[in-house]
Amino acid sequence: MKKDDGNKVYIFDTTLRDGEQCPGATMNLHEKLEVARQLARLQVDIIEAGFPIASPGDFEAVKLISETVDGPTVCALARIKEKDIECAGRALAPARSKRIHTFSSGSDIHLESMMRMTRDENIRQSVAAVTFARGFTDDIEYSAQDTTRSDRVYLAELYTAVAEAGATTLNIPDTVGYAIPGEYGELIAYLVESVKVPGVIFSVHCHNDLGLAVANSLAAVQAGARQIECTVNGIGERAGNCSLEEAVMAMKTRADSLKVWTGINTAEIMRSSRLVSRMTGLTVQRNKAIVGANAFAHESGIHQDGMLKNPMNYEIMRPEDVGVAGTDLVLGKHSGRHALKKHIEKLGFALEADELQALYNRFKELCDKKKVVYDDDLIAIMQEQARDVPRVYTLDYMHVSAGTGSVPTATVRLKKDDKVFQDASTGDGPVDATLKVIDRITGIEGKLEDFSLQAVTKGEDAVGEVSVRVNYQGDVVSAKGSSTDIVEAAAKAYLNALNRFLFRSERNRQMAEEAVPEGQP
Ligand code: MN
Numbered sequence: 001m002k003k004d005d006g007n008k009v010y011i012f013d014t015t016l017r018d019g020e021q022c023p024g025a026t027m028n029l030h031e032k033l034e035v036a037r038q039l040a041r042l043q044v045d046i047i048e049a050g051f052p053i054a055s056p057g058d059f060e061a062v063k064l065i066s067e068t069v070d071g072p073t074v075c076a077l078a079r080i081k082e083k084d085i086e087c088a089g090r091a092l093a094p095a096r097s098k099r100i101h102t103f104s105s106g107s108d109i110h111l112e113s114m115m116r117m118t119r120d121e122n123i124r125q126s127v128a129a130v131t132f133a134r135g136f137t138d139d140i141e142y143s144a145q146d147t148t149r150s151d152r153v154y155l156a157e158l159y160t161a162v163a164e165a166g167a168t169t170l171n172i173p174d175t176v177g178y179a180i181p182g183e184y185g186e187l188i189a190y191l192v193e194s195v196k197v198p199g200v201i202f203s204v205h206c207h208n209d210l211g212l213a214v215a216n217s218l219a220a221v222q223a224g225a226r227q228i229e230c231t232v233n234g235i236g237e238r239a240g241n242c243s244l245e246e247a248v249m250a251m252k253t254r255a256d257s258l259k260v261w262t263g264i265n266t267a268e269i270m271r272s273s274r275l276v277s278r279m280t281g282l283t284v285q286r287n288k289a290i291v292g293a294n295a296f297a298h299e300s301g302i303h304q305d306g307m308l309k310n311p312m313n314y315e316i317m318r319p320e321d322v323g324v325a326g327t328d329l330v331l332g333k334h335s336g337r338h339a340l341k342k343h344i345e346k347l348g349f350a351l352e353a354d355e356l357q358a359l360y361n362r363f364k365e366l367c368d369k370k371k372v373v374y375d376d377d378l379i380a381i382m383q384e385q386a387r388d389v390p391r392v393y394t395l396d397y398m399h400v401s402a403g404t405g406s407v408p409t410a411t412v413r414l415k416k417d418d419k420v421f422q423d424a425s426t427g428d429g430p431v432d433a434t435l436k437v438i439d440r441i442t443g444i445e446g447k448l449e450d451f452s453l454q455a456v457t458k459g460e461d462a463v464g465e466v467s468v469r470v471n472y473q474g475d476v477v478s479a480k481g482s483s484t485d486i487v488e489a490a491a492k493a494y495l496n497a498l499n500r501f502l503f504r505s506e507r508n509r510q511m512a513e514e515a516v517p518e519g520q521p
Helices: 029-042 056-068 082-092 108-115 119-133 152-164 181-194 213-222 244-253 266-280 301-309 337-346 353-369 375-384 430-442 486-510
Strands: 010-013 046-050 073-079 098-105 140-145 169-174 201-206 227-230 329-331 394-401 409-416 419-426 447-455 464-472 475-483
Touching: 010 201, 010 244, 029 046, 029 056, 029 266, 046 056, 056 073, 056 082, 073 082, 082 098, 082 119, 098 108, 098 119, 098 169, 108 119, 119 140, 119 152, 140 152, 152 169, 152 181, 169 181, 169 213, 169 227, 181 201, 181 213, 201 213, 213 227, 213 244, 227 244, 244 266, 266 375, 329 337, 337 353, 337 375, 353 375, 375 475, 394 430, 394 486, 409 430, 409 486, 419 430, 430 486, 447 486, 464 486, 475 486
Parallel strands: 010 046, 010 227, 046 073, 073 098, 098 140, 140 169, 169 201, 201 227
Antiparallel strands: 394 409, 409 419, 447 464, 464 475
């Protein structure tokens, strides 16, 4: 690994903490671990794995990632309260390299109405928290929320005090997404200049409410910040966080001007994007920079002609730099289980024997329906089956008849504990009819809030992936399903959502969940 020469920008990924907070993006333990493993392949420097005091699920995720993931530093969030920090310390205990991220607030409005303390009290308690956290690790990050609406002279005093107490990373969040680049850059420059504690790293955490999270982060880097907090696909509360792939590729593509570098293995960007999209159910918009389906598609005739003569005529980045190196034809009808296993391992998945067998069966079915099987087809199959969610209901059989002038009718057979249930219904369309039958059989009515269909790979026989958001009396669940038949994909997605909902309500009953603490950076 290249040595930090002062121009390295550390990439702090908070997909699993801040990203996961957005409605419908909740991931289960297994899904979080899968994302963390991919973040390690992407070579992020720090993974913020969760907020352990917030819920037993968060605690478990931080602990499991600490035990399992090798490479990045694992970080956990804690308010400036001893019980939070102690809980974070316990969850992080197994990690080879660990960081505690403790936070307070910087603005008067937060201090007065939310934290109910004076500026001086805030400094005292923040210093005490950092000192206490040093008992668990030497790597301490401190954030004051809402810095972009704070008095900067007070901020300098607050950050100097915590740095002298042992905070090694000072994070300056734009919690509310209010900053604009020039002004935010000035704030960072002012703090870099005013906090005279050697060796500390200045960090930024930007929200995208005005679409400026990446621009603000880069302005901060130009002003001396050396850590960017970001999420894959820019997911997060409201308009989301700074997008990892956009910030990283801007620094790589425009290293001539920005004169900084990151340790990211950019060839893993596309795979990370797809994984996070599948795990969270949050689809990436087609024209999204770097990872959108059209990000590298050149349509106009003049551009195409120019591209053929020399790609650099219109391409500032090469698709292969971000891992869009064309979908490889990998396996076919005659590939055996061993070849499949080897290939899956290369894609970064470790499967148990029974999981491999299930995948192999689906793979063989797919080979009958479709000429070529791409990596993305396999990944779609695997990720559809969230492995630690018990599949209460499974689809056994379905038949849909629909046509111009006829009433769409669906017959569906579901399995539950070796029992088989069958029913039929008409509907406004084939999908509507199918989902109605499922509601009738299970007796649980879901309200479909969002439905989208995407082709996973190219060609007429492509696997279609349906993403749904289903509302069960206020509890919103996202899920996906895939098949070469789109109505079947819809049925699977809807059943996956139902299985997740059943799993979650069961788990919630078992865990007396503590309320999630107020405001986070
Ligand atoms: Mn945030």
